[in-house]
Amino acid sequence: MSKAEPVRARHVAIIMDGNGRWAKKRLMPRALGHQRGVEAVRKVVRGAREMGLEALTLYAFSTENWRRPEEEVSDLMSLMKRFILSDLDEFAEAGVRLKIIGDYKAFKPDVVELVEKAIARTAGNSGTTLAVALNYGSQDEIARAATRAAAKGPITPETIAAELDTADLPPLDLLIRTSGEVRLSNFLLWQAAYAEMMFTDVLWPDFTAEHLRDALEAFTTRERRYGGR
Numbered sequence: 001m002s003k004a005e006p007v008r009a010r011h012v013a014i015i016m017d018g019n020g021r022w023a024k025k026r027l028m029p030r031a032l033g034h035q036r037g038v039e040a041v042r043k044v045v046r047g048a049r050e051m052g053l054e055a056l057t058l059y060a061f062s063t064e065n066w067r068r069p070e071e072e073v074s075d076l077m078s079l080m081k082r083f084i085l086s087d088l089d090e091f092a093e094a095g096v097r098l099k100i101i102g103d104y105k106a107f108k109p110d111v112v113e114l115v116e117k118a119i120a121r122t123a124g125n126s127g128t129t130l131a132v133a134l135n136y137g138s139q140d141e142i143a144r145a146a147t148r149a150a151a152k153g154p155i156t157p158e159t160i161a162a163e164l165d166t167a168d169l170p171p172l173d174l175l176i177r178t179s180g181e182v183r184l185s186n187f188l189l190w191q192a193a194y195a196e197m198m199f200t201d202v203l204w205p206d207f208t209a210e211h212l213r214d215a216l217e218a219f220t221t222r223e224r225r226y227g228g229r
């Protein structure tokens with residue numbers, strides 16, 4: 001592939017990292033960092049919608065996050081619930097489709113019920129898909145997908161991809177991680193095979209729609225080769 005037309009990103013994923021450090025820098029409790037993190041989520045989802053992104057996948061709770069203190073896990077759960085309760089109307093009206101990747105059924109029944117209601121209410125929307133990763137781990141996702149693929153027939157990259165939690169989303173174009181850490185932390189390992197990666201020092205609560213816009217602009221100038229030349 002030589003000089004190609006600029007390509008717009010269709011699917012962006014974000015590892016939202018740095019809520020704790022944001023709070024620590026201000027001598028505030030971690031819970032407040034997560035709270036400000038939710039405000040950043042709200043702004044970035046609005047931005048993604050306005051920029052016409054087809055899919056935005058956010059890493060909200062990993063399979064490893066259960067190891068955090070019980071109080072923090074419960075803070076994150078209540079923030080998630082409050083976020084759905086406060087923002088669902090806006091999503092529904094703005095054409096956002098909510099999707100969950102990961103094994104969210106392991107959460108408490110009230111969270112599962114709320115999530116399922118939100119999914120059902122936005123299922124017919126055709127604007128941006130907001131895919132929230134809950135109790136998500138990429139290795140777990142691949143193992144589940146491979147098991148399902150094997151039950152149906154031969155295992156190939158295509159038959160596994162068709163069983164991933166993200167099977168109905170466009171291919172991942174761009175993966176962003178905030179807060180200066182440079183690792184994937186078991187997030188979208190399969191989907192990231194050809195994705196562009198961007199790592200920024202900005203802590204998640206400080207991340208804005210403008211940062212997303214800049215990242216999308218930078219993406220269009222990167223030349224992707226998919227292993228060709």
Ligand code: FPP
Binds near residue numbers: 020021022058204
């Ligand atoms: C990383 O910060 C962030 C998380 C583990 C959770 C991300 C969750 C949110 C932004 C809020 C809920 C999300 C939605 C979609 C409503 P950290 O605590 O690891 O920060 P640190 O590395 O600085 O300690």
